[in-house]
Amino acid sequence: MHSAILLIEFGSLLLGLGLLGRLxxxxxxxxxxxxxxxxxxxxxGGLLPLGASExxxxxxxxxxxxxLLLMLGLEYTASDLVTNLKSHYPAGLVDFALNALPGAAMALLLGWGPVAAVVLAGVTWISSSGVIAKVLGELGRIGNRETPVILSVLVLEDLAMAVYLPIITAVLAGAGLAAGSVTLAIALGVAGIVLFAALRYxxxxSRFVSSDDPEKLLLxxxxxxxxxxxxxxxxQxxxxxxxxxxxxxxxxEVAEGAxxxxxPLRDLxxxxxxxxFGLHTDPASIPPVLLPALGLAVVTALTKIATGYWAARRAGISVKGRWRTGGALVARGEFSIVIAGLAVTAGIEPSLGPLATAYVLILVILGPMTARYTEPLAMRWSRRFGRGGDTPGPVLPSKDTRAEAQVAD
Known part of the structure; x- marks a missing residue:
């Protein structure tokens, strides 16, 4: 009987998700x-709580x-990561300063303590690679001159996660300074070894993993x-x-085939x-944190736009491209929920999960809108107040092969 209920619940859930995806x-x-x-x-606390299949x-x-993380890794080669790290690390530092600090400050203002501050900093810091890639494709901007800058910021954020996630895991586990340092050292050591092996071998x-049979390659x-x-x-x-x-x-070819x-498995x-993540959030707990989530969403949407504008300006992109870069980076999604999910599982702060849920809901809806309308609104504002765009500098060559097609502004 238990297995039958599990199948009914899980099957109904998957069917519902499929219909929501189509919608x-x-x-x-x-x-x-x-x-x-x-x-x-x-x-x-929801309409129809699940039991057997949880x-x-x-x-x-x-x-x-x-x-999710495997697919992100497949998007980049080790040489891509090294190149981006050398060329665009200042943009990564600006991104961290402008977008992580507001989350940390909000947690401290709410009286949640330093551990929750570290978690919420990560939630507000990282943009959604999946949502942004989808929006760029829908808007036909994959070949635009600013797209390599957007990808560079996302790559740096992904790299930062390789350091941040072990830190937050140790912090949430209550590990002391020595244990946390050991965890971070192991993480950095493993990451360094893998990057070296990927560059050299x-x-x-890839030949070891490669197979002409899709079934064997998948397995x-x-x-x-x-x-x-x-x-x-x-x-750890x-x-x-x-x-x-x-x-x-x-x-x-192995990465492309994989x-x-x-x-489809990733999407499922x-x-x-x-x-x-939603299952572990009581809907009744969202209204009390809705106002802080909305305020945090507005502030970090503006700071992401500023981050993109600065990074594109540094790369010599024109004014219109700078605004498009900033608007495209606003969306938060999978990483923010992953980070908040770690805190929810650890039971750090009861209100953190609801706030993160509301925050992501706001920005995952607002993100595609800012990607589409930031540039025309900024240009209209400039014309209205007589502020013409400055002359773009020389465009730096990009080594990102996925954005080789250059489309004029």
């Missing part, structure tokens, strides 16, 4: 907010995080990823970081993850 595609915005709302509806969904959610690793890549993620977690390093590093180590095969389990 979001028809409406033209990300499905993430709908998945979060579905979790709120099926969670504690443990099964928890496992699926963990796989969802692993696949990337082709050898090897998925099995290797989950195995490494489990080993990383056993070493985030499983997500392990998956991200596996993605970086794979390159060429990306194609794993994309990522949807389950967002639902699982």
């Amino acid at each position: 979001s595609a028809r409406l033209g915005f990300s499905a993430i907010p709908l998945y979060l709302l579905a979790g709120l509806a099926f969670g504690e 443990e099964f969904i928890a496992t699926g959610a963990e796989i969802g995080v692993i696949l 990337g082709r050898v690793i 090897v890549v998925l099995g290797l990823t989950i195995l490494v993620a489990g080993l990383a977690q056993q070493l 390093v985030s499983a997500a970081v392990g998956a991200f590093l596996v993605g970086i180590a794979l390159s060429g 990306h194609t095969l794993l994309s 389990f990522a949807a389950v993850f967002f639902v699982f």
